[in-house]
Amino acid sequence: MTLTQERAEPHTARRLTRPDPASGTRGGQRFLLLGLIMASLYSLFPVWWLIVAATKNRTGLYQSNGLWFSGWHLWDNLHQLFTYEDGIFLRWTANSFLYAGVGSLGGTLIALATGYGLARFEFPGRNLVFACVVGSFLIPIALLTLPLYLLFSQIGLVDTPWAMLIPCLINPFSVYLAKVYTEATIPYELLEAARLDGAGELRIFFSIVLRMMTTGAATVFLLAFVNTWNAFFLPLTLLRGEKNWTLNLGLYNWSGKRLESGVDLTSLVLTGALLSIVPMAIMMVAMRRYWRSGVTLGALK
Numbered sequence: 001m002t003l004t005q006e007r008a009e010p011h012t013a014r015r016l017t018r019p020d021p022a023s024g025t026r027g028g029q030r031f032l033l034l035g036l037i038m039a040s041l042y043s044l045f046p047v048w049w050l051i052v053a054a055t056k057n058r059t060g061l062y063q064s065n066g067l068w069f070s071g072w073h074l075w076d077n078l079h080q081l082f083t084y085e086d087g088i089f090l091r092w093t094a095n096s097f098l099y100a101g102v103g104s105l106g107g108t109l110i111a112l113a114t115g116y117g118l119a120r121f122e123f124p125g126r127n128l129v130f131a132c133v134v135g136s137f138l139i140p141i142a143l144l145t146l147p148l149y150l151l152f153s154q155i156g157l158v159d160t161p162w163a164m165l166i167p168c169l170i171n172p173f174s175v176y177l178a179k180v181y182t183e184a185t186i187p188y189e190l191l192e193a194a195r196l197d198g199a200g201e202l203r204i205f206f207s208i209v210l211r212m213m214t215t216g217a218a219t220v221f222l223l224a225f226v227n228t229w230n231a232f233f234l235p236l237t238l239l240r241g242e243k244n245w246t247l248n249l250g251l252y253n254w255s256g257k258r259l260e261s262g263v264d265l266t267s268l269v270l271t272g273a274l275l276s277i278v279p280m281a282i283m284m285v286a287m288r289r290y291w292r293s294g295v296t297l298g299a300l301k
Contacts, residue, residue: 047277054274058267077271084265089272091243092250096229097279098161099246103168104224110169111220115178116209120191130179136172145237152238163238164246168228174220181216182209218287226280247276 049066056064057073064070081089118130148167152158157166186209194204210217235246245253251272254265 050270050274050277054267054271056267058264061267061270073267074271077267081268081271081275084268088242088250089247089268092245092247093275095161095244096247096276099164099168099231099235100225100228103165103228104221106165107169107171107174107224108217108221111171111174111178111224112210112213112217113205114175115180116182116186116205116213118175119179119182120186120188133172133175137176142233145234148234149237158238159240159244161244164228164231164235167234168224171224171227174224177220177223178213178216181213181219185212185216222283222287225283229276229280247272251276 052067052069053061054077055072055074056070057076060070060073118126118133144167148163149158152163157163190208191204194208199207230248231246232248232252235249236252239245239249242250242253251269254272255269257263257265
C-alpha cells in the first residue's frame, strides 16, 4: 500500500460515516408525529368513554367493559332524559344557551369597544386602565363569587337570569384580546380618513372597526361562550331555584341524588353530559371559517 493510499483511507472513512441530515429530519418528524398521536388519543379517550357509556343501561354501565359497547340503549336514555321531571333537562339547556349566548354576545361587543378605545384613543390614565385590566387576570373568579352574591342579594338579583348575565358582560381577558387584535388590524390612517370624510366615532366603530375585527370577535365570542357554558361555581352560588339552573349545575344535582335519596341517575347524567358538548363542537365548526380567513388575510398583508 502506497503512502497516498494510506492518507486517502481516513478521508474516505470520514465521508462514509458522515451523518445524513435528511435522516435526522425524518427522525424528528416521526417523533413529532408520535407525540401528536399520543396527544390526540389522550384528548379523545374521555370522549370515547362518554359515547360508549351513554349507550348503556344501568346494568351494562356497571357490569361491562367501560371502553366498549354493551347493547344499544341510547334512545331509551334520551327518552328518559327528556321526560324526567317533566323535561327539566330542556329547561336547563335553554338556560345555558341564554346565559352563554346572550352574555357572550354582549360581553364580546363590550370587549371590542373597550379594546378599541384602549388601542386607538389617547386619554389620561390609559396605561393605568390597561394595567388594571391585565392585573385583574390574577383574580380568580371564585374570589369574586362571594362579593357578587352579597351585592346581588342587596339589589334582589339572586336567583334571577341577571345574576348570570351581568358577570358575563365583563371579561378582562376578552378586553385584552380585543386590544391586541385592534392594534394589529386597525391602522390609524384608516380611522383618520373616515373622520375626514365626516364619519362619527359610533359610525366608524360599527361600520368599519367591527367588520375588520370579525376574526377577533369570533375568537372572543367563542372563548366567552365556552367559559360561560362550562361555568359551575358561579351558578352554584347565585342560582337557587331549579328552574334557573344551568345544564352543568342540573347534572351535578342529579349525580348527587344517588347519595341523598338512593336514586341512581348515572345513565341520565352521562347522556346529558354527552349532549352538553354538542353545542360547543358545533360552535367550533361554525366559526372555523372566520379563523381561516383571518390567517389568509395576515398572509396577504
